[in-house]
Amino acid sequence: MNTAAEFPILVDPVGGRPLTSVPRGLSAGNHTYPVIDGIPRLVPTSGGYAAAFGEQWNRWQRTQLDSYVGLPITRDRLTRCLGAELLGELANPNKTLDVCEAGCGAGRFTEVLLQMPAVRLTSVDLSSAVEASQRNCPQDGRYRIIQCDICKPPFEADAFDAVICLGAIQHTPNPESTIASLFSLVRPGGWLVIDHYAPSFAYWTKVTALLLRPVLKRLSPAARMQVCELLTSLFLPLHRAVRTVPLAQMALSRLSPLLTYYHAHPELAERHQREWALLDTHDSLTDWYKHLRTPSQILETLVRLGAEAIVVEPGGNGVEARCRKTK
Numbered sequence: 384m385n386t387a388a389e390f391p392i393l394v395d396p397v398g399g400r401p402l403t404s405v406p407r408g409l410s411a412g413n414h415t416y417p418v419i420d421g422i423p424r425l426v427p428t429s430g431g432y433a434a435a436f437g438e439q440w441n442r443w444q445r446t447q448l449d450s451y452v453g454l455p456i457t458r459d460r461l462t463r464c465l466g467a468e469l470l471g472e473l474a475n476p477n478k479t480l481d482v483c484e485a486g487c488g489a490g491r492f493t494e495v496l497l498q499m500p501a502v503r504l505t506s507v508d509l510s511s512a513v514e515a516s517q518r519n520c521p522q523d524g525r526y527r528i529i530q531c532d533i534c535k536p537p538f539e540a541d542a543f544d545a546v547i548c549l550g551a552i553q554h555t556p557n558p559e560s561t562i563a564s565l566f567s568l569v570r571p572g573g574w575l576v577i578d579h580y581a582p583s584f585a586y587w588t589k590v591t592a593l594l595l596r597p598v599l600k601r602l603s604p605a606a607r608m609q610v611c612e613l614l615t616s617l618f619l620p621l622h623r624a625v626r627t628v629p630l631a632q633m634a635l636s637r638l639s640p641l642l643t644y645y646h647a648h649p650e651l652a653e654r655h656q657r658e659w660a661l662l663d664t665h666d667s668l669t670d671w672y673k674h675l676r677t678p679s680q681i682l683e684t685l686v687r688l689g690a691e692a693i694v695v696e697p698g699g700n701g702v703e704a705r706c707r708k709t710k
């Protein structure tokens with residue numbers, strides 16, 4: 384546990400020297416990084432392979448927040464991934480635990496983490512999603528946001544009691560080195576919580592999505608959004624019509640490029656069904672990297688890193704895993 388009254392220090396991702404405040408920025412030696420709208424920017428503010436995510440989260444900023452849909456969908460997923468022991472630690476009002484949330488997007492997990500009394504949270508993302516996240520959850524004494532690359536994180540080794548990365552690792556260039564980078568940030572005795580896409584029949588038989596993605600991810604941001612709007616207008620009424628007929632639903636999901644939630648979350652109101660379908664169709668057709676890993680591959684990676692108390696389970700978006708760093 385970090386008992387200091389401050390967040391873990393920021394270091395220069397190039398060279399590792401501590402960053403100190405200068406007018407409108409942070410600096411170490413001859414490297415200076417801007418702080419814009421209160422957010423340190425250790426990578427370019429836009430562009431790069433995660434640009435489509437930035438556009439997406441700024442457009443559908445609140446869509447997947449529990450506070451917006453009025454359902455505990457994100458809380459339930461996070462609770463399952465954390466497991467009872469870590470959840471108990473984060474719920475202890477007499478502790479302060481430094482948590483890093485890697486690849487925070489618009490902050491669907493952030494808002495739930497901030498409700499846990501022990502959490503002092505550092506959320507990071509490579510894209511302009513940090514701006515959406517800040518609008519959803521403004522920074523304060525126990526919550527800060529940083530725009531940076533989790534593969535070159537601006538933190539010292541062993542800086543966090545827990546590192547949580549949900550929905551992001553499959554979108555980085557090399558999942559194994561990303562997991563190693565995240566694990567390096569965990570203090571001895573601390574936790575790493577991750578998930579990953581897994582290969583599946585549903586994925587490999589979603590033919591139109593497989594064909595469309597290489598084209599869509601290369602279009603301009605406006606064109607990508609327009610195509611996803613059009614696809615949603617065309618296909619969502621069909622998904623809605625067959626939502627209670629499992630065989631028809633399964634067949635349509637092979638033909639249609641849409642991701643829909645009539646099956647996984649029938650409790651979502653119709654207007655939320657549309658927003659979630661549009662957002663996740665955009666997400667799944669415009670991500671630059673989409674890696675797949677089996678549970679045994681994730682297990683192998685964690686074993687190779689020397690992790691202990693490893694739990695790897697199929698579930699959620701594919702594989703969910705947590706482990707501890709040896710004390």
Ligand SMILES: C[S@@+](CC[C@H](N)C(=O)[O-])C[C@H]1O[C@@H](n2cnc3c(N)ncnc32)[C@H](O)[C@@H]1O
Nearest residue numbers: 433436486487488508509510532533549550551
């Ligand atoms: C699918 S979104 C998930 C966001 C959020 N965790 C959620 O589940 O709603 C993936 C996020 O990972 C971020 N990301 C991708 N590569 C990253 C990297 N190298 N460092 C930090 N964030 C990254 C993207 O910008 C994007 O916001």
